[in-house]
Amino acid sequence: MRRPFKRRPGKIPGFPLTMGITITYLGLIVLIPLAGLVLKTAQLSWSQFWTTVIDDRVLASFRLSIGASLVAATINLFFGFIVAWVLVRYPFPGRKMVDALVDLPFAMPTAVSGIALTALYARNGWLGGPLSHVGINGAFSRFGIVIALTFIGLPFVVRTLQPALADLESDVEEAAASLGAGRLQTVRRVVVPAVLPALLAGFAMAFARAVGEYGSVVFISGNMPMKTEITPLLIVTKLEQYDVAGATSIALALLAFSFVMLLVINGIQVWSTARTRA
Amino acid sequence: MRPRRPILASIIGLVMCATSVLAQTRTMLNVSYDPTRELYKDFNAEFARMWKEKTGQTVEIKMSHGGSGKQARAVIDGLEADVVTLALAYDIDAISEHAGLLPKEWQSRLPNASSPYTSTIVFLVRKGNPKNIRDWDDLLKPGVEVITPNPKTSGGARWNYLAAWGFALRRELGDLAKLEDPNAAEAVKAAQAKARQFVTDVFRRVPVLDTGARGSTTTFVQRNIGDVLLAWENEAFLAVEELGKDKFEIVVPSISILAEPPVTLIDKFSDKHGNRDLAQAYLEYLYSPIGQRLAAKHYYRPYDPSLVDPEDLKRFPKLELLSIDTVFGGWKKVQTEHFDDGGVFDQIYKP
Amino acid sequence: MPGAVALSLSVGVRPGTPATRDTSLTRWVLTGIALTFLGVFLVLPLVVVFTEALREGIGVYLGSFQDPDALSAIRLTLIAAGVSVPLNVVFGLCAAWAITKFKFRGRSLLVTLIDLPFAVSPVVAGLIYVLVFGRQGWLGPWLAEHDIKIIFAAPGIVLATVFITFPFVARELIPLMEEQGLEEEQAAMTLGARGWTMFRRVTLPNIRWALLYGVILCNARAMGEFGAVSVVSGHIRGQTNTLPLHVEILYNEYSFAAAFATASLLAILAIITLVLKTAVEYRVRRQMELSARLGDKS
Numbered sequence: 001m002r003r004p005f006k007r008r009p010g011k012i013p014g015f016p017l018t019m020g021i022t023i024t025y026l027g028l029i030v031l032i033p034l035a036g037l038v039l040k041t042a043q044l045s046w047s048q049f050w051t052t053v054i055d056d057r058v059l060a061s062f063r064l065s066i067g068a069s070l071v072a073a074t075i076n077l078f079f080g081f082i083v084a085w086v087l088v089r090y091p092f093p094g095r096k097m098v099d100a101l102v103d104l105p106f107a108m109p110t111a112v113s114g115i116a117l118t119a120l121y122a123r124n125g126w127l128g129g130p131l132s133h134v135g136i137n138g139a140f141s142r143f144g145i146v147i148a149l150t151f152i153g154l155p156f157v158v159r160t161l162q163p164a165l166a167d168l169e170s171d172v173e174e175a176a177a178s179l180g181a182g183r184l185q186t187v188r189r190v191v192v193p194a195v196l197p198a199l200l201a202g203f204a205m206a207f208a209r210a211v212g213e214y215g216s217v218v219f220i221s222g223n224m225p226m227k228t229e230i231t232p233l234l235i236v237t238k239l240e241q242y243d244v245a246g247a248t249s250i251a252l253a254l255l256a257f258s259f260v261m262l263l264v265i266n267g268i269q270v271w272s273t274a275r276t277r278a
Numbered sequence: 279m280r281p282r283r284p285i286l287a288s289i290i291g292l293v294m295c296a297t298s299v300l301a302q303t304r305t306m307l308n309v310s311y312d313p314t315r316e317l318y319k320d321f322n323a324e325f326a327r328m329w330k331e332k333t334g335q336t337v338e339i340k341m342s343h344g345g346s347g348k349q350a351r352a353v354i355d356g357l358e359a360d361v362v363t364l365a366l367a368y369d370i371d372a373i374s375e376h377a378g379l380l381p382k383e384w385q386s387r388l389p390n391a392s393s394p395y396t397s398t399i400v401f402l403v404r405k406g407n408p409k410n411i412r413d414w415d416d417l418l419k420p421g422v423e424v425i426t427p428n429p430k431t432s433g434g435a436r437w438n439y440l441a442a443w444g445f446a447l448r449r450e451l452g453d454l455a456k457l458e459d460p461n462a463a464e465a466v467k468a469a470q471a472k473a474r475q476f477v478t479d480v481f482r483r484v485p486v487l488d489t490g491a492r493g494s495t496t497t498f499v500q501r502n503i504g505d506v507l508l509a510w511e512n513e514a515f516l517a518v519e520e521l522g523k524d525k526f527e528i529v530v531p532s533i534s535i536l537a538e539p540p541v542t543l544i545d546k547f548s549d550k551h552g553n554r555d556l557a558q559a560y561l562e563y564l565y566s567p568i569g570q571r572l573a574a575k576h577y578y579r580p581y582d583p584s585l586v587d588p589e590d591l592k593r594f595p596k597l598e599l600l601s602i603d604t605v606f607g608g609w610k611k612v613q614t615e616h617f618d619d620g621g622v623f624d625q626i627y628k629p
Numbered sequence: 630m631p632g633a634v635a636l637s638l639s640v641g642v643r644p645g646t647p648a649t650r651d652t653s654l655t656r657w658v659l660t661g662i663a664l665t666f667l668g669v670f671l672v673l674p675l676v677v678v679f680t681e682a683l684r685e686g687i688g689v690y691l692g693s694f695q696d697p698d699a700l701s702a703i704r705l706t707l708i709a710a711g712v713s714v715p716l717n718v719v720f721g722l723c724a725a726w727a728i729t730k731f732k733f734r735g736r737s738l739l740v741t742l743i744d745l746p747f748a749v750s751p752v753v754a755g756l757i758y759v760l761v762f763g764r765q766g767w768l769g770p771w772l773a774e775h776d777i778k779i780i781f782a783a784p785g786i787v788l789a790t791v792f793i794t795f796p797f798v799a800r801e802l803i804p805l806m807e808e809q810g811l812e813e814e815q816a817a818m819t820l821g822a823r824g825w826t827m828f829r830r831v832t833l834p835n836i837r838w839a840l841l842y843g844v845i846l847c848n849a850r851a852m853g854e855f856g857a858v859s860v861v862s863g864h865i866r867g868q869t870n871t872l873p874l875h876v877e878i879l880y881n882e883y884s885f886a887a888a889f890a891t892a893s894l895l896a897i898l899a900i901i902t903l904v905l906k907t908a909v910e911y912r913v914r915r916q917m918e919l920s921a922r923l924g925d926k927s
Contacts, residue, residue, distance in 0.1 A: 236489075340866060354765060
C-alpha cells in the first residue's frame, strides 16, 4: 500500500480502507488475470512468440483490424463532427431525442447490433440489395466490417466533441467574423483548432474500441482468413484449434496495443487540459 | 484469492438455490457439434421417457452445440460433459491427449468405431440448379461460388475438404487401390499434387468462410450468397425441409466421403457426477432401434439399416463413399498433414 | 483529470450569437447530413430488429419468450448484472474516494489502470479467465480438486461481466468528485461528523445522480456483453446461456424470428437505458454546474 505523500488539510478519513479495496479489487479482477496472460506467453521463447505474431495470417488480421478501425474512426470524425455541431448549435424539434439516440450503439448489446447490421447489409437486406446493384458487397466484406466499426465508434466522437464545442467562447468566432473571415474560414481556422484535442481524443477512443471489437463484427465480416478475419476472431479461432500459445501471443500483442492507445488518449487529454488552463 | 471467496460462495449459493428447485432430477450434459441440434432434441425426449419408465428417475439432458473443434476445446478447458457427440474422432482424441479425461482407446468401446450413425457430404444448390452443378469438377466452372466453413475450426469443413481431395485422387488414379501399390508411387505422387491443386482451386471460390457448418448454411440459405453449399447430408436435407423445397435442391456427387461422427463417454466427468450408468445407457440407446430410427428421421445414415423402416432409408441416395482410413491413413495423419498450423490447408489458403 | 475513456455527458444547445450563426442553407444541409447519417447508422438497425422479430406474427414473437431456455437466459443475465453492478458500485465509490480526496504518487497510473478494461478486447477478457481458471489454467487443478466450477458456469460469466463493466461507475464519479473538492466534507468534520455518517449525509447526496448514471451504463453493458461471456460460457442451453448468447444460438438454428425477438427484448432494454440516461443526465449536469459555481466562489 502506498502512503499518501501529502494530505490536504482537514484529514478526510477513509484512505486506507478505500485505497485497500480499490487495489485489491483491481488486482483480483484485472491485474492478476492479465498478468496470467503475460506469464503464459512468457513461457514461449522470444522467437516462438515472434514467429506467431509475424505470421502472414496474423499480420493480415492486424492490418485489417487496424486499417478498418482507422477508416471507421475517420468516418466518425467527419460525420461525428457534423452531428455534434448540429446538436450543439441548432435547436430543432426532436433534438433531445436525436441526442439521446447517439448513445444507442453503446447501450445496444453487440450481438444484437451484429445480427441487425448483417440483416440490413446482406444481399437480400434493405441496404444490401441496392448496394449490390452498384457492385458493393454490403455484408461479408471489408465494407461490412467498416460499417460495424463505424456504428460502434460513433458515440465516442460525438460525446467528446459536444462539450468542447459548447465551451467554445463565441467571442473568438465573432472576432474572426468581424475581421472579415468567411464562415468556412472561421470554422477551419478557429473552431477546428480549438476543439482539436477533443477531436483527437474522440478519434482515438473510437479507434481503440474498434480494434478490439468482436460481437458486432463477427456476424457481418465473413471471417475469411487473410481477407476479412479480424484479430479478435483469430484469437478465438486459434483457441478452438488447441493452439493456446498462438492465441495468447496474439492476445498479448493486442493487449499491448490497447495499452499504448490508452496512454495516447490520456496524453491527449492531459495536453488538452494543459492547453485550456494556459 | 482469499478475499473473493465469500463473493464466490454467495454466487455459487445463488446458483445452487436456482437449481435446487429442480432437485430430484438427474441431469447430464451432452456436448455436441453444430448440425445435431434437431436430432438430439428429439432423441433426448425419447431417452428421458424410456429412462423414466425403466428406473422411475426423471432425467434432464443439457445440450451444448458449436463447432466440433471449439466444443472439444471447451471440454479440455473444463466444460464438464458427461458425453460428447462430435463431428470427428480427432477432436475426441484431442480431449484424451490434452486433458486425459478418457482412455486413448475410447473408440473401441462402442460398436462401429463408436459411430452410431454416419453421414456424408453432398451439395446444396439453388432451385433448378441454375449453374448446372452435378459433380465435384463442376465446382470449378466459371463464375461458381462455393460455400463451406473453415476446415481449421469446423469438423464438417474438414470432411468437405477431404471429399474434394478424394474425388480428385480417384479421378487421377482411376483406382484407389493404387495408393497401396508400391509400383504406382510416381503416379500417386502426381495424383496427390493434382488433388492439392484441385482443392486449392475449390477454396479460391469461397467468398465467405464461416467458423461452423451452421454459419455456412445460414450464409447460403438466408443471406443468398454462393451457388453451391458443401454440406453435411443431414444439414442439406434439413435446409430443404425447413427453409423451402421450392428454393433449394440437393445434388449428390458421384463420389463422397464416409463421415463417421463418433460418440463417447467422458469418464472423468461422468464419474464425478455419478452419471456413468446414465451416460452409458444414453449412448447405447443411440444404437437401439429407436435411436437408429430417430437418426434416420433426422437424415443421419443409421449404422444398422436393418433396424430402420425401409421407407426411411429410401431417402439416402446411393453413392460411392471413401473411407478416411484407407484413402488418407486415418485422422491423426490427416490432421498433422493437412489441418495443423503450417499444414497443407494453410499453404494452399495463402493468396 | 486525465483518462476519461467513458462517455461524457451530452450537453445542451448553444445557439451562438448572430455573428456566429450559420446561414439557414448551411443549417439545413448540415442538419440533413447529420440526421441522414444517424438515420442510416442508428435508426435502421433498430427498425430491422423489430421488423424481423415480428415477421412471423405476434404469436411467434410472444411464444419465443415462453421457451424455458429463453427464461433461463433471462435469469442468468439478471444474475450477472445483479452481481456485477453492486460490486462495481462499491469499487467505484472506493476508487473515486481514494483518488479524488487524497493526493498520492501513482495516482494517474491508477486511473489509467482502472480504464484498462475499456481498451481490452472482450475476447481477450474472456481468454484471461480461461487461462487462470480453466482446467489447464493456473488454478485449474486446485479448483478441480475442490470441485469449484468457475469457467463454463455462472461464476465465470459473472467474472467476465464484472471485468467488462469494471470502470463504468468509477469513471462517472471521479470527474464529479474532483470538481466538488473537499470543502463540504471538511465542514462536516469540523462539525464533528465521523467517516461513514459524513459519507452518507454529505458526499452521497452530492453524487447520487452521477452514481445512478454510472449504474445505468454499467447495467446496460452487463446485460449486453457478448464477446467475453461467449468465451467463458460453454453454451449449455438452459444453464450457461445469457440473453445475447441465446440470440446467437437461435440465429444459428434458423429460428430467425425468435432470434430477433430475443434481440428486440435487448433492444428495448437499450432504449429504456437511453431514456433513463437522458433523464439522469440532466440532473448530473446541474449538479456538476452547481459544484463548479460553488468552486468558483470559494
